[in-house]
Amino acid sequence: MNWLTSYVRPKISALVNRKDMPDNLWQKCGSCSQMIYQKELELNLNVCPHCDHHLRMPITARLEMLFDGGEYQCIELPQPAVDPLKFKDKKKYTDRLKEYQAKTSEKDAIKVAHGKIDGRMVVVAAFNFAFMGGSMGMAVGEGILAAAKLAVVQEAPLVTIPASGGARMQEGILSLMQMPRSIIAVDLVREAGLPYIVILTDPTTGGVTASFAMLGDIALAEPGAIIGFAGARVIKETIREELPEGFQRSEYLWDHGMVDMVVPRKQLKKKLGDLLDLLMSKKPKASVLQLADKSEPAELPPITKA
Amino acid sequence: MSSLHILDFERPVVELESKIHELRRLSDSEDFNIADEVTKLQAKIDKQLKSAYTNLTAWQKTQIARHPDRPHSQDFINGLIDDFMPLAGDRAYAEDHALVGGIGRFRGQSVIAMGQEKGRDMASRMKHNFGMTRPEGYRKAIRLMEMADRFGLPVLTFVDTAGAYPGVGAEERGQAEAIARSIQTCLNLQVPMISTVIGEGGSGGAIAIAAANHVVMLEHAVYSVISPEGCASILWRDGEYNVDAANALKITAQDLQSLKVIDDIVEEPLGGAHRHPTQTIAALGDTIEKSLISLSGLGKTELKAHRREKFSAMGQEGLVG
Numbered sequence: 239m240n241w242l243t244s245y246v247r248p249k250i251s252a253l254v255n256r257k258d259m260p261d262n263l264w265q266k267c268g269s270c271s272q273m274i275y276q277k278e279l280e281l282n283l284n285v286c287p288h289c290d291h292h293l294r295m296p297i298t299a300r301l302e303m304l305f306d307g308g309e310y311q312c313i314e315l316p317q318p319a320v321d322p323l324k325f326k327d328k329k330k331y332t333d334r335l336k337e338y339q340a341k342t343s344e345k346d347a348i349k350v351a352h353g354k355i356d357g358r359m360v361v362v363a364a365f366n367f368a369f370m371g372g373s374m375g376m377a378v379g380e381g382i383l384a385a386a387k388l389a390v391v392q393e394a395p396l397v398t399i400p401a402s403g404g405a406r407m408q409e410g411i412l413s414l415m416q417m418p419r420s421i422i423a424v425d426l427v428r429e430a431g432l433p434y435i436v437i438l439t440d441p442t443t444g445g446v447t448a449s450f451a452m453l454g455d456i457a458l459a460e461p462g463a464i465i466g467f468a469g470a471r472v473i474k475e476t477i478r479e480e481l482p483e484g485f486q487r488s489e490y491l492w493d494h495g496m497v498d499m500v501v502p503r504k505q506l507k508k509k510l511g512d513l514l515d516l517l518m519s520k521k522p523k524a525s526v527l528q529l530a531d532k533s534e535p536a537e538l539p540p541i542t543k544a
Numbered sequence: 545m546s547s548l549h550i551l552d553f554e555r556p557v558v559e560l561e562s563k564i565h566e567l568r569r570l571s572d573s574e575d576f577n578i579a580d581e582v583t584k585l586q587a588k589i590d591k592q593l594k595s596a597y598t599n600l601t602a603w604q605k606t607q608i609a610r611h612p613d614r615p616h617s618q619d620f621i622n623g624l625i626d627d628f629m630p631l632a633g634d635r636a637y638a639e640d641h642a643l644v645g646g647i648g649r650f651r652g653q654s655v656i657a658m659g660q661e662k663g664r665d666m667a668s669r670m671k672h673n674f675g676m677t678r679p680e681g682y683r684k685a686i687r688l689m690e691m692a693d694r695f696g697l698p699v700l701t702f703v704d705t706a707g708a709y710p711g712v713g714a715e716e717r718g719q720a721e722a723i724a725r726s727i728q729t730c731l732n733l734q735v736p737m738i739s740t741v742i743g744e745g746g747s748g749g750a751i752a753i754a755a756a757n758h759v760v761m762l763e764h765a766v767y768s769v770i771s772p773e774g775c776a777s778i779l780w781r782d783g784e785y786n787v788d789a790a791n792a793l794k795i796t797a798q799d800l801q802s803l804k805v806i807d808d809i810v811e812e813p814l815g816g817a818h819r820h821p822t823q824t825i826a827a828l829g830d831t832i833e834k835s836l837i838s839l840s841g842l843g844k845t846e847l848k849a850h851r852r853e854k855f856s857a858m859g860q861e862g863l864v865g
């Protein structure tokens with residue numbers, strides 16, 4: 239029995255047995271085009287059972303997957319300024335916000351959760367791609383900053399999980415200013431000597447990539463995720479050439495030295511736990527303490543002069 | 545001033561100017577006094593310019609900000625930095641001419657100065673990649689800023705870019721990481737940093753060198769998370785809505801000052817910086833000098849704390865709008 243069978247499966251079956259199951263019981267895999275039974279997909283952490291393609295994962299399922307026993311607490315985020323630009327395209331920004339708030343039952347595109355991973359307190363700031371494409375505006379910046387401050391107070395590592403199309407255009411320059419703001423958050427954690435780990439998921443692009451998301455002490459990426467600064471279409475229009483095979487995918491970034499590891503979703507929790515253990519529990523555990531046994535000081539070899 | 549680049553709302557002015565030109569030419573060959581006539585025409589020109597330039601839309605300002613005759617970063621460096629020595633390269637891959645920088649003296653004080661350079665003619669525009677920086681440019685910026693930090697030199701940056709370069713190589717070499725690291729370097733400097741948006745402040749490519757203690761904009765410069773054209777094509781699904789997008793995005797110096805994103809606006813002479821580059825450059829120099837003096841009371845850690853406080857407040861309830 240591992241964490242997957244013991245914790246996640248019961249959680250997920252509780253989830254899928256609910257009466258409010260959507261009518262749409264089948265989903266088509268974006269990669270192999272096979273139809274997947276929704277229940278099976280959820281049990282498989284939104285990874286296609288036929289081809290291993292990693293589909294996007296709902297934010298709550300992702301948090302449940304990462305935290306021990308699927309248990310975590312979300313913190314209430316301070317309310318940032320709402321629509322100071324009074325932005326309106328074909329629709330008012332405030333109306334758009336309300337729509338997404340109704341659709342997702344969330345206030346904005348970020349959740350800050352804390353709980354235990356491998357028995358260790360960890361703060362996670364995760365993006366909700368379903369909320370306006372996970373775009374980063376003031377509320378998201380506020381979330382990242384709050385997550386960093388919480389990590390510092392709890393002396394816990396910070397993990398961010400971006401899933402974002404980039405800046406929240408409707409907040410104009412103030413969305414751009416979340417780039418430095420989120421980097422300040424990273425620096426707070428760094429200055430406290432705490433690890434900051436990023437899990438890059440599909441997609442991580444634009445101003446999100448060009449700020450906190452590329453500054454992890456360690457960067458993990460999910461297989462096949464789109465990660466980049468400029469959009470593929472814009473690049474194609476600029477250079478008027480075909481883009482290379484696999485361009486801006488996790489594996490391509492790994493090849494170019496931009497991420498440390500490409501980690502299949504089923505291994506994420508373990509990898510994350512192991513990394514945090516290595517970074518946070520630097521001394522050997524009691525059972526293997528012989529190394530540092532003080533009763534028998536290891537004798538240093540005499541220094542020989544040449 | 546004669547230019548091949550005439551904006552629509554400048555046309556009446558250009559017509560009057562060509563009349564003056566014609567009068568001068570006639571007065572050279574035939575002996576009659578044109579002084580009165582020229583004075584009258586000049587007054588008309590001033591009136592025209594005033595009316596055109598007092599009510600510029602955000603889209604018109606975007607056009608002025610992109611005007612090819614506007615003074616560019618290299619012009620500000622030439623005009624404001626004495627004994628300037630250009631420094632080159634990121635020590636890892638290449639020298640990126642899209643971002644020019646070096647060391648010199650600003651009104652006597654040693655400084656590091658840098659900015660995106662768009663280039664003037666076709667050849668120099670190609671050389672400077674139209675001011676669109678690649679990762680090497682940001683890594684050079686980081687290198688220069690870190691050097692400034694070690695030697696206690698103030699950092700002056702001039703922002704003028706449509707954005708970071710969207711290319712395959714740029715992505716492969718970590719455009720996003722380079723921008724992120726450059727912003728991080730700005731934020732952690734323990735020397736005064738003053739950034740000025742002199743033309744176009746294009747998104748991540750701009751903020752990469754503009755997380756400064758004081759952020760200044762020229763009167764007709766623009767600064768935005770996305771170009772009006774890009775925004776129009778995404779949100780309106782139609783590039784024809786540039787004007788609406790420019791308005792909605794609040795990209796003018798005046799809007800950004802009221803949103804407390806920038807600290808100061810440098811007035812441009814009537815008719816814009818492209819008509820009077822020398823005056824504009826001098827005016828910005830005065831503002832930078834004032835800024836440096838106002839920051840001179842802050843110690844190393846205070847300078848960093850000042851920047852951190854300023855940028856972490858952007859978006860907090862009650863501090864915006």
Ligand SMILES: [Zn+2]
Pocket residue numbers: 267268269270271272286287288289290291
């Ligand atoms: Zn599949």
